[in-house]
Amino acid sequence: MNPRVPRDRAPVPPVRPDGGRRDRVRGAVVGSAAGDALGAPFEFGPPGAFSARFPDGVGTLCGGGGWDPGEATDDTQMAVLVGQSLVECGGLELPDVFARFRRWAAGDPKDIGLQTEDVLTSGEPWDLAAALHFQVNARAAGNGSLMRASTSAVYFARRGRAATMAAARRLAALTHGDRAAWEGTAVLHELVRVALGGADPLAAVEAALAEVHPDHRARWADVLAPGWHPDDATEFNGAVWPCLGTALWALRTTTGFEGALAAAVDVGGDTDTVAAVTGTLAGAVHGLGAVPERWTRTLHVPLPGHGDRVLRTADLVALADRLDESAEIPIPDTYI
Ligand SMILES: [Mg+2]
Numbered sequence: 389m390n391p392r393v394p395r396d397r398a399p400v401p402p403v404r405p406d407g408g409r410r411d412r413v414r415g416a417v418v419g420s421a422a423g424d425a426l427g428a429p430f431e432f433g434p435p436g437a438f439s440a441r442f443p444d445g446v447g448t449l450c451g452g453g454g455w456d457p458g459e460a461t462d463d464t465q466m467a468v469l470v471g472q473s474l475v476e477c478g479g480l481e482l483p484d485v486f487a488r489f490r491r492w493a494a495g496d497p498k499d500i501g502l503q504t505e506d507v508l509t510s511g512e513p514w515d516l517a518a519a520l521h522f523q524v525n526a527r528a529a530g531n532g533s534l535m536r537a538s539t540s541a542v543y544f545a546r547r548g549r550a551a552t553m554a555a556a557r558r559l560a561a562l563t564h565g566d567r568a569a570w571e572g573t574a575v576l577h578e579l580v581r582v583a584l585g586g587a588d589p590l591a592a593v594e595a596a597l598a599e600v601h602p603d604h605r606a607r608w609a610d611v612l613a614p615g616w617h618p619d620d621a622t623e624f625n626g627a628v629w630p631c632l633g634t635a636l637w638a639l640r641t642t643t644g645f646e647g648a649l650a651a652a653v654d655v656g657g658d659t660d661t662v663a664a665v666t667g668t669l670a671g672a673v674h675g676l677g678a679v680p681e682r683w684t685r686t687l688h689v690p691l692p693g694h695g696d697r698v699l700r701t702a703d704l705v706a707l708a709d710r711l712d713e714s715a716e717i718p719i720p721d722t723y724i
């Protein structure tokens with residue numbers, strides 16, 4: 389990087405003239421991180437806190453609640469780890485992803501989901517830890533596998549619906565033993581895949597639901613229905629169903645990236661993750677060009693346990709590009 393360019397002013401590579409898809413790929417990854425950082429200061433706050441803080445409608449990554457302005461949280465940190473694993477391994481190597489998660493968890497991140505922490509610090513092997521946790525606790529349908537989906541959604545998108553949804557389920561299962569989380573994560577990946585291809589993800593919900601495990605389809609169909617509203621949620625939005633339902637509602641009821649994220653954060657509750665998921669979808673729809681520059685300028689992602697690196701927007705863009713380009717490399721049938 390040019391040493392004369394301060395790190396917090398890292399330039400974002402220009403979108404290529406032919407880069408409709410490229411802009412959307414970057415939008416999914418950067419948009420998710422921006423949503424995470426936008427929502428973090430409002431986590432566990434009441435509905436309407438965001439619009440009360442920014443009555444003029446021009447929100448900033450303002451920081452607060454222990455977060456620096458522009459600082460992304462565990463959602464984006466884990467998404468980056470997934471993305472780096474996919475690129476560096478040349479495919480889905482679940483033991484490697486789990487090892488990166490464990491190293492990160494041991495690096496004392498500022499925030500980590502309770503369920504994710506239990507699984508990653510249990511000492512159990514990668515292919516048993518989440519299942520054993522679910523056996524004991526019976527509740528494992530948190531939104532923690534939705535929040536880190538942006539990078540894997542980009543990576544698997546070119547491989548088609550079946551490969552995308554299968555990979556999503558396996559990544560979710562690393563930390564979440566409840567199939568409800570696997571199915572929701574698979575739906576999110578599939579909707580992002582559709583959006584990256586330039587189509588409307590809201591029109592693809594029905595086809596995605598048809599691929600959902602029959603035991604879980606009705607409950608997912610309920611929260612993803614066009615008439616669903618966050619007030620209809622039957623759980624706190626730290627659960628997987630209202631989290632994805634709210635993201636779709638925010639996308640459905642707004643016309644741009646910033647408006648979708650503002651709507652998501654204003655719902656309150658688990659605002660960083662709901663906005664990270666919304667940002668994944670809305671970024672894939674509207675593209676990086678729709679992410680406000682006042683957000684990308686300060687956005688940054690610490691990476692505990694991994695040399696304490698801090699990624700900036702330009703680093704996220706580079707990762708997104710590599711994930712999309714890596715998709716030309718076929719993956720073994722065993723992972724499809
Ligand atoms: Mg978080």
